[in-house]
Amino acid sequence: MAAWLVVGLGNPGPTYASHRHNAGFMVVDELARRAGTGFSAPRGMRADVAETRLTPLGMGRVGAEAQRVVLVKPRTFMNDSGAAVRKACGYYGVEPSEVVVVHDELDLDFERLRLKLGGGDNGHNGLKSIRSALGTGDFYRVRFGIGRPPGRQAPSDFVLTNFPAAAREQLALEIDRSADAIEALIGQGLEAAQNRFNS
Numbered sequence: 001m002a003a004w005l006v007v008g009l010g011n012p013g014p015t016y017a018s019h020r021h022n023a024g025f026m027v028v029d030e031l032a033r034r035a036g037t038g039f040s041a042p043r044g045m046r047a048d049v050a051e052t053r054l055t056p057l058g059m060g061r062v063g064a065e066a067q068r069v070v071l072v073k074p075r076t077f078m079n080d081s082g083a084a085v086r087k088a089c090g091y092y093g094v095e096p097s098e099v100v101v102v103h104d105e106l107d108l109d110f111e112r113l114r115l116k117l118g119g120g121d122n123g124h125n126g127l128k129s130i131r132s133a134l135g136t137g138d139f140y141r142v143r144f145g146i147g148r149p150p151g152r153q154a155p156s157d158f159v160l161t162n163f164p165a166a167a168r169e170q171l172a173l174e175i176d177r178s179a180d181a182i183e184a185l186i187g188q189g190l191e192a193a194q195n196r197f198n199s
Contacts, residue, residue: 002068002093002094002098003067003068003069003070003092003093003094003098004054004067004068004069004070004094004098004099004100004186005070005072005085005088005089005092005094005098005099005100006028006031006069006070006071006072006100006102006182006186007024007028007072007073007074007081007085007088007099007100007101007102007130008024008025008026008027008028008029008071008072008073008102009021009022009023009024009025009074009078009081009101009102009103009104009126009127010022010023010024010025010026010073010074010078011077011078012073012074012075012076012077016160018162018163019159019160019161019162020104020146020158020159020160020161020162020163021078021104021159021160022104023102023103023104023144023146023175023178024101024102024103024104024126024144025073026171026175027102027142027144027175027178027179027182028071028072028073028102029073030175030176030178030179031052031059031069031071031179031182031183032050032052032071034058034059034060034179035050035052035053035059035060035069035071036060037050037051037052037060037071038050039071039073041075042091044087045084045087045088045091046074046075046076046083046084046087047072047073047074047075047076047084047085047087047088048072048073048075049070049071049072049073049088050070050071051068051069051070051071052068052069052070052071053066053067053068053069054066054067054069054183054186054187055067055187056187058183059183067186067187069186070088070092070094072084072085072088078125078126078129079125079126079129080129081126081129081130082129082130082131082132082133082134083129083133085099085101085130085133085134086133086134089134096134096136096138096139097138097139099130099134099139099140100139100140100141100142100182100185100186101126101127101130101139101140101141101142102141102142102144102178102182103124103126103127103141103142103143103144104124104144104146104159105122105124105143105144105145105146106122106123106146106147106148106155106158106159107122107148108143108144108145108146108147109145109147110145110146110147110167110170110174111145111170111174111199112145112199113142113143113144113145113174113177113178113181113197113198113199114141114142114143114145114198114199115140115141115142115143115181115185115190115193115194115197115198116140116141116143116190116194117138117139117140117141117190118137118138118139119137119141120137121137123155127141140185140190142178142181142182142185144174144178145174146159146163177197180197181193181196181197184196184197
């Protein structure tokens with residue numbers, strides 16, 4: 001059975017867990033929660049993975065229409081995400097056209113979400129690493145808006161800061177909406193998902 005690979009981008013370890021740069025991890029964690037499954041670290045994989053199924057009724061269900069979904073959180077740091085994604089693609093026999101990458105996006109304001117196929121890496125080192133490792137940029141992206149840093153703060157510093165406490169409730173809603181968008185992308189196709197979720 002062919003699989004979809006849903007990759008959340010972030011940095012491993014508790015120090016980074018609440019950072020804006022870890023929005024991808026947060027969304028993939030929500031998908032695993034919905035599926036009622038946990039992550040494991042197969043030997044040599046360089047990632048934490050969780051296998052599940054997606055049906056029109058949601059994650060973790062079974063049925064004739066079920067699609068296999070592998071959730072991936074690279075154990076490498078962001079700049080080397082591609083090594084983990086390439087390994088996972090090889091292990092599960094997944095082509096780039098069945099890869100969905102969820103990542104933080106500086107060029108979208110917080111509370112904005114965009115789904116697309118292909119495109120540049122826009123300075124995002126995780127995307128750049130994946131494009132290099134797969135030899136193509138033709139994979140799906142779920143762009144989770146985090147906005148630009150205030151004042152003169154460097155973007156590289158800004159992404160390594162926590163979402164503000166005042167935004168915690170809205171952050172939970174955005175994580176939930178992003179997980180919904182991924183389910184729609186896999187279940188209904190890109191155009192239908194874009195029509196519902198692109199903002």
